Every structure is written in C-alpha cells, then in structure tokens.
Amino acid sequence: MTELTIKRPDDWHVHLRDGESLATTVPDISRYFGRAIVMPNLVPPVMNAEQAAEYHSRIMAANPAAHFTPLMVLYLTDNTTAQDIRDAKASGIVYACKLYPAGATTNSSSGVTDINNIEQVVAAMQEVGMPLLIHGEVTHSDIDIFDREAVFIDTILKPLVAKYPDLKVVLEHITTKNAVDFVKSASDNIAATITAHHLLYNRNHMLVGGIRPHYFCLPVLKRNTHQAALVAAATSGSKKFFLGTDSAPHPKHAKESACGCAGSYTAHAAIELYAEVFEAEDALDKLEAFASLNGPAFYGLPVNNDEITLEKSTWDVPETMAFGSDVVVPIRAGEQIAWKVKGE
Numbered sequence: 302m303t304e305l306t307i308k309r310p311d312d313w314h315v316h317l318r319d320g321e322s323l324a325t326t327v328p329d330i331s332r333y334f335g336r337a338i339v340m341p342n343l344v345p346p347v348m349n350a351e352q353a354a355e356y357h358s359r360i361m362a363a364n365p366a367a368h369f370t371p372l373m374v375l376y377l378t379d380n381t382t383a384q385d386i387r388d389a390k391a392s393g394i395v396y397a398c399k400l401y402p403a404g405a406t407t408n409s410s411s412g413v414t415d416i417n418n419i420e421q422v423v424a425a426m427q428e429v430g431m432p433l434l435i436h437g438e439v440t441h442s443d444i445d446i447f448d449r450e451a452v453f454i455d456t457i458l459k460p461l462v463a464k465y466p467d468l469k470v471v472l473e474h475i476t477t478k479n480a481v482d483f484v485k486s487a488s489d490n491i492a493a494t495i496t497a498h499h500l501l502y503n504r505n506h507m508l509v510g511g512i513r514p515h516y517f518c519l520p521v522l523k524r525n526t527h528q529a530a531l532v533a534a535a536t537s538g539s540k541k542f543f544l545g546t547d548s549a550p551h552p553k554h555a556k557e558s559a560c561g562c563a564g565s566y567t568a569h570a571a572i573e574l575y576a577e578v579f580e581a582e583d584a585l586d587k588l589e590a591f592a593s594l595n596g597p598a599f600y601g602l603p604v605n606n607d608e609i610t611l612e613k614s615t616w617d618v619p620e621t622m623a624f625g626s627d628v629v630v631p632i633r634a635g636e637q638i639a640w641k642v643k644g645e
C-alpha cells in the first residue's frame with residue numbers, strides 16, 4: 302500500500318507546554334490532528350475550570366489550524382474538590398481529569414499523594430461522567446522503576462475500578478503486557494492510550510551502545526516482550542486502545558544533561574510514526590480505528606467528518622526543531638521517516 306486515507310485522527314494525550322512554547326507546539330499538533338487532550342502539568346498546574354479556560358485561550362491565540370480543537374484536562378491535587386469537578390463539567394471545555402501520583406513524572410509534585418485523599422472527587426467524576434486519566438506508576442523508592450506500572454495496576458488501579466464500576470478510566474501511555482492484559486480483561490469503561498515511541502522502541506534502543514536521553518520518557522521503555530504486547534494491542538482493532546502521542550518536549554539542554562528530563566517529542570511526525578508500526582505488522586487497515594475512531598467512541602464524541610491521506614514517501618527529520626526560543630531534539634532526529642501526510 303502506498304496511500305492510505307483515514308478519518309482525521311485525534312491525539313488523546315499531548316503536552317503543549319505554555320508561554321512561548323505554544324508558538325511551535327500548537328502549529329505542530331494541529332497540522333492534521335482534529336482534537337487533542339491537552340495535559341495540564343504546567344507549573345503551576347491547570348487545577349480548575351477557570352485556569353483551563355485561560356490555558357485554552359492561550360492555545361487558541363497560538364494559531365492552531367482551523368480544524369483543531371483543544372480538549373482541556375484538570376490536574377487533580379490533594380485539594381481538588383467535588384465542586385471543582387462539577388464546575389469543570391459545566392464549563393463545556395474540560396473533557397477529563399488527570400491523576401498524577403505525586404512525584405511520578407515531569408511536573409507531578411503537586412499531584413495526589415494518596416488516592417484515598419480524592420475519594421469524593423472520584424465519586425463526583427463517576428457521577429457526572431468525567432473520565433479519569435491516569436499516569437499509572439507507583440512512586441515508592443523500593444519499587445524498581447521497570448515494575449512501577451505493573452505494581453500500580455495491582456495495588457491501586459484494580460481496587461479503584463472495582464470501587465467505581467461506572468467511572469471511565471484511561472490508563473495513559475501504557476508500557477507493559479501487564480497493562481494490555483488488565484485493560485483487555487476490564488469493563489468497557491477502561492481503555493488505554495499507546496504512544497508511537499513505546500510501539501517503535503524498547504529499552505535496548507535507549508541503553509545499548511550508549512545512553513540515548515531522547516528515548517528517556519516515563520513510564521520508561523520496557524523490554525521487547527512488552528513492546529510486542531503493545532504492538533499487538535494497538536494493531537488488534539480493539540476499541541480499548543487508541544492513539545495518545547504523549548509528545549512531551551523538553552529543551553535539548555534539559556535532556557542532554559547529567560540529570561535529563563523525561564519526555565520524547567513526536568508531534569512533528571506522530572501519525573507517520575504510527576503508520577510505520579502498523580505497516581510492519583501488515584495492519585494498516587487497523588490504523589483508522591486506533592487513530593480516529595476508538596478515541597471518540599470512548600469519550601462519547603463524534604468522529605471527525607473529514608479525512609487525511611498518508612502516502613509512502615521518505616523524508617529527513619531535522620536534527621533539532623524550534624521550541625519557543627529554545628530547540629527540541631525530535632524522535633528520529635537526523636534519520637528518515639517512511640510516511641508523509643499529503644498536503645503537509
């Protein structure tokens with residue numbers, strides 16, 4: 302296949318950052334994505350409907366393409382109230398709330414320190430039909446970083462979904478076979494996003510022959526058997542799995558550092574990178590479900606009514622890209638990508 306036309310895709314997990322960064326991240330993500338679930342881990346975070354509305358305005362002021370709508374998300378803290386959830390629902394611009402266990406990832410220090418602290422909040426989310434998006438990793442220092450997702454599923458997520466059977470939950474950026482198996486076995490209210498980089502890479506790519514900081518993201522890349530489970534899930538056509546890039550830019554100097562930040566930038570070539578994965582699996586016919594249909598179905602939103610066309614056409618990824626007044630090193634920097642969106 303050398304051309305593939307699909308309904309306009311959406312990105313159900315992206316970091317656009319703020320301030321001058323929006324001048325580059327917003328045009329990048331809106332080139333062909335119709336909607337994006339915009340992560341709220343700013344400093345300070347987006348904690349209520351008013352802050353979400355202000356952030357929404359700043360994103361719209363950065364000139365996204367006309368087909369693009371940002372879907373805002375609240376960042377849950379120990380102090381979030383049930384009223385915050387009701388106000389967010391009433392705002393009409395907040396589509397989900399995000400649980401960052403405190404200390405789990407980039408800008409998560411204001412996150413929830415104990416899931417029991419937000420019982421009333423989660424109950425209100427279940428009641429009003431607000432999806433809970435989860436960075437699913439425990440943070441205890443005695444739990445190995447490669448086990449943190451699996452331990453989170455067993456100790457936090459399973460009890461949570463048992464307690465709130467009507468709550469919609471997205472386990473974000475899954476990285477393990479444990480997560481795939483859990484999501485598949487859970488009710489229709491439980492789904493997961495999968496990034497392009499977790500489909501394309503495993504921890505060998507990050508660590509063999511030298512440490513490659515641009516592959517470092519959280520949850521960290523796992524062994525290749527987990528990668529294979531993610532690829533099988535994404536290309537299966539199951540409604541429970543959908544596209545979430547977790548494109549998470551950091552300036553080059555902050556990644557290439559003695560203590561480098563977690564996050565990989567893929568918004569320059571997201572659907573193109575996913576297309577490579579689906580092509581390698583001989584599953585290009587399943588890309589539309591993953592990228593354009595399953596996400597809206599889960600969120601109860603309409604599918605976008607226009608289309609994009611991908612063509613087999615190799616292009617060179619630059620070594621760096623502008624990121625506000627800084628630069629970011631994108632995934633595949635200095636290498637090639639095999640697919641291109643027509644008209645781009």
Ligand SMILES: NC(=O)N[C@@H](CC(=O)O)C(=O)O
Pocket residue numbers: 316342406407408436517518519520547549550563564565
């Ligand atoms: N994925 C990452 O490694 N980093 C994200 C945060 C997140 O999604 O966990 C970021 O904001 O940089």
Ligand SMILES: [Zn+2]
Pocket residue numbers: 406436473474519520
């Ligand atoms: Zn995360």
Ligand SMILES: [Zn+2]
Pocket residue numbers: 314315316340547548549
């Ligand atoms: Zn993220």
